[in-house]
Amino acid sequence: MSTDGWLPIGDAVTDRWTVLERDWQSVLIGAAIVALVVLFELQIPW
């Protein structure tokens, strides 16, 4: 299957992300990390 169809979606997501204020980007990345830890019991070592 061609991956060309996904390119516009990827570009749109990148565009949306780029115009987002940095503070909101931090909140979204934080939320994504919490979601990964909670949903998949992801263990992050130190």
Added chain:
Amino acid sequence: MNGRRLLPGLLALCLGALLARTLAGALGVNHLLLAIAFGFVAANAVGVPDCLEPGIETHKLWLGTGIVLMGASISLETVLEVGGVVLLLVVGVAATTLLVVELLARNVFGLADRMGSLLAAGASICGVSAVVAVAGSIRAREEQIAYAAATVLLFDAVTIVVYPIVGDLLGLSGMVFGTWAGVSMFSTGPVVAVGFAHSEAAGQWATMTKLSRNALIGVVVLAYASYYARAAGDSRPSVRTLWDEFPKFVLGFLGLAVVASAGVLSSAQLASIENAYNWLFVVAFAGLGTEIRLADLRTTGWTPAVVVLIALLASSALSLAALVLLF
């Protein structure tokens, strides 16, 4: 594509963080301060190659994300218990610092009004971010912004070294040291770094106090914009400025603090989130170190530096005395 442009710098940040984390134990120094030192040495000894800059510039994003995740480790009970007193102290110290810098700059050292206002905002609220935010609202000149930002960065570099030494010498508790750093140091990154370098509790108090202080930026920008607009006979800025300047990651921090306090997260999940923000902080601080450029610091004029030094000494001594008496 954007991601490809960021990758080399991001890898450099991760490498710096890994090195700091690995060597800190062997050298007997704090990993956060070591990460800042690596960034500082790399930027000033060999310089940052152009290909690494886009990725390294993301360090503020990682600091913000780390602060959001730190919300999971906050005890809302403790915050509510002593939060009112700390909040009063934050507002009191910020207002005092702002007034002292304005008075010294205008009446004693004869600096230009806008220069004094940029220094006052940087010293009283949140360092370079406040300088830039206020500069936009009062139409400050480019060289005034550069001067004020360099002065703030100079004191960021000095306080990163001096605060931990004073904290150890005085044997301050985590709560007192963290709150002291949060109310009196300038930029968020150095505050979080010296806080966690002291202890986990100090890091949490330093971050919470600093976030409360940062939240005042909207009010300060609005006040300055109104003052200078009225002086120039322009129309007043809208209250929307308050929201535009508000540091939104504070909302993520508070949201996660509420979720964690509700007992939704297991202890294993909380440990993973804590490890995640510890890693994000080391990565962010490796990038922060690259922003301390000796060449920029040398361009700082002595007059702005003296004004800010006097204000810092006053706010630092007063807030420490108040904290030791209260707690």
